[in-house]
Amino acid sequence: MLQPDVPTAVRAxxxxxxxxxxxxxxxxxxxxVAQFPGGYSNLTYLLTIGKTDYVLRRPPVGAKAIRGGHDMGREFRVLSLLREAGYTKIPKPVAYCDDETVIGSPFYVMERVPGVILRAGSAPKLGLSETTMRHxxxxxxxxxxxxxxLPVEPTLLQLGKPDGYVQRxxxxxxxxxxAAQTDDIPAMTTLATYLTEQMPPQNPAVTLLHNxxxxxxxxxxxxxxxLRAVLDWEMCTVGDPLMDVGTSLSYWAEAGDDPFRKSFNLTWLPGNLTRQEVANRYADRSGxxxxxxxxxxxxxxxxxAVVMQQIYARYKQGLTKDERFAGxxxxxxxxxxxxxxxxETGTL
Structure with a gap:
């Protein structure tokens, strides 16, 4: 039997x-109080109060150095606006606190959605069938x-400014x-140049983006x-929907990819769609x-890559002691x- 996501002792x-x-x-x-061990960004805790389980989210230590990141108030607002717009596959938001004297940082609390979260580190050991993974x-x-x-106007349009979204x-x-660079990595410079010089015309479609x-x-x-709920709305906004698809594809490791990429997702297990099949299905279903x-x-x-660089920079500065960040x-x-x-190859 599959086990739900299990929190462990809170890290030192x-x-x-x-x-x-x-x-x-x-x-x-x-x-x-326990801590969910997964994730490399915000810290996530389980709170049991009476017979109810809640989840608390707060920024990582040292996150103040990242301008615009780890905005707990915004993530709470996103959940609230989604509920207002009628989307129910999300946890119910309970409280937001911007008073840092309470636990040392802003945080928010939501009700826990019971169920299973498949993580790259454990899912390959579960023996999931190809039929299951395909589904x-x-x-x-x-x-x-x-x-x-989801209809963006008027409620969800509050979450961002779609004009010029890709450029921004x-x-x-x-x-x-x-701002977070610690080493000279020529490939990152190459990608930054490509993204600037090959930017597509603005997409007239505007949708909610999970990101x-x-x-x-x-x-x-x-x-x-x-699928009971979608989590982690920290970077949600409105804009070009293909930016959301591209981000999902960037996580979508395949069987022939290197071990590092496969360690972050379970999309390489037999039965999963390939990246191109994901793009094709999205096109077919969305038009x-x-x-x-x-x-x-x-x-x-x-x-x-930039997100990893930011986390690594915090680790190198001694702002976090989580040894996972060293690599x-x-x-x-x-x-x-x-x-x-x-x-260079023109392929996903």
Missing amino acids: GEELNETALATYLSLGPIAR LSEALVDTLVELHA QVDGWRNRYL DFKYDNVVLSDDLSE RDVGNILYYYVFGLFKN LLAGVKALSVVGVKAV
Whole structure:
């Protein structure tokens, strides 16, 4: 039987002030606090209060140095606006706190959605059948299409400015890389130049964008037959839907990819769609032209590399002691090389 995502003991240096937290929430005494070990960005905790499980999200230590990132208030607002727009495949938001004296940083709390989260580190050991993986990979694509079909106006349009979205994203992630750069990586420079010089015309389509859509950001039912909730809305906005597809494709490792890429997703397991099949299914289900999807895929690789660079920079500065972060510089190099190869070969 599949096990739900299991939290463990809170890591040293990432503890919560339980007394202050319980006082602020006023939901009753906190019976248990644990930490979800997955993820490389925000810190995620399980709070058990009475008979109800909640999830608390807060920025990582040292995140103040990342301008515009780890905005807990915005993520809480996204969940609230999605509920207002009628989208229910999300956790119910409960409380947001911007008073840093409570636990040392802003945070928000939501109800926990019970179920299974398939993670790259454990899913390959579960013996999931090709039929199951085919069904799940198709369900992921269809859920992304569903998100992109939500009416943006008037409620969700509050989440961003779609005009010039691609331009702002390319400029913004290039500048973030320069701000966090620790080593000379020629492939990253090559990708930044490509993204600037080959930028497509503005897409007239405007949709909700999740911007981090992958297996370990969805909750499945225990029997894997149902996708119950989409998680991690930190980077949600509105804009060109192909940017969202490109980001998902950048996570979509295939069987022939290098071990590093396969360590971050389980899309390489037998039965999953290939990257090209993902693009084709998205086009079929959404009716959108994906002829220029290579550009968006390369942007996704570049963005993911920059995220790793930012985390590695925090680790190198001693702002986090999580040893998983020590090897992320190799990941920056690996993803940027993959991006250059995709440009050179013209294939996903």
